Amino acid sequence: MNKVEIKDGVYWVGAIDWNLRDFHGYATPRGTTYNAYIVKDSKTALVDTVKAGFFDELQSRIDAITDPGDIDYVIVNHVEPDHTGSLSRVMEVVPDATVVATRKGAEELPMYYDCDGWEIQTVKTGDTISLGGKTLSFIETPMLHWPDNMVTYIPEDHLLLSNDAFGQHIASSKRYADEDSEILEAAATYYANILMPFSPLITKTLQKIGGMGIEIDMIAPSHGMIWRNSGVGDILDAYRGWSSGKSNDTTIVVYDTMWGSTEKMVSAIAQGIIDAGFEVKVYHLGKSEWSEIIREILEAKIILVGSPTINNGMFPSVGGFLTYLRGLRPKGKVGSAFGSYGWAGGAVKAIAGELEKTGVTVVDPLSVKFVPSTDDLAACAELAEKVVDAAEMQER
């Protein structure tokens, strides 16, 4: 097996999960990787491990570089099982290695694993471990995206081992971001579905790391491809934009329908949006991957949600999607609710309420009785115009 040396003495020893299609509800059509790294010097560190079931792949990659028994430190940047699922197996091989984690990480590890007999060293921002010529320097990143998270920086290599930050779900035989043409889209999907709720904290963390004056010419995350050369600036700029809520003149319309009336409203609204000069993207919630819709919402100014009334409320797919969206806390969006009903209605009011709780500025929700008439379709076009006006006003 060839060694994958990403810096002098630093090796990728991760596992490629070609067949993963669902990562706790997040669609992963391209699979993913669980990235781990060996840092070899007078002493040797393993930074992160891989998901349970992938230990053999990790071990054979380590075997190609060093005797696994030489590992002195196992760095746990994040306790989530996709990174620590093989930790117990690793510790069977190197029972005398020191596990390094934040205080929160050290609290969480025994809740997942039997850590009896493990030496666990806790670290905080600014703490370092010398491996000889190389230094492991730790920066806590709490709530990005669990309380335990930290990143590991190697100043001698200008290398940031960033764990989940800057990751993407891509299984590939290539290792570098500049070798994949869809990399920024994949990074945006990851950001939108995993990190969006923590955007204000991400802005602060980027400022904090910027203020530390550390030089970074490579970012090696725990999923997907490694950023190098100009890719480092590209992904840092993208994170600055996403975390600050930078948006495009785009409208995302999501909906479901039983008998097509709400869908007729969608067509009229979408045309109204185009006529008002915004781009529009339309998603039927029963036929689209929610994680991709969320990626589109990340950079959109407007979100419109449509549902027929069923049993006094909204369609279940719409309810599920709105619950997911609310947890992700998108920032600065304008939106509205629309839909068809038969007698007393209920869906549109409920959607508008959910959007408000999500922090969306809601403009004139629109309900139509059964099949939309010509006047109703004109009202749909008018709604489109109003939301575009509101988004433009908000921008000023």
Ligand SMILES: Cc1cc2nc3c(=O)[nH]c(=O)nc-3n(C[C@H](O)[C@H](O)[C@H](O)COP(=O)(O)O)c2cc1C
């Ligand atoms: C199973 C079912 C339950 C419904 N429940 C309600 C209801 O509680 N209140 C209401 O006003 N309309 C109700 N309707 C009527 C629909 O909202 C109405 O047919 C609407 O036009 C459907 O929109 P669509 O064509 O987009 O599916 C119900 C329809 C069905 C099929």
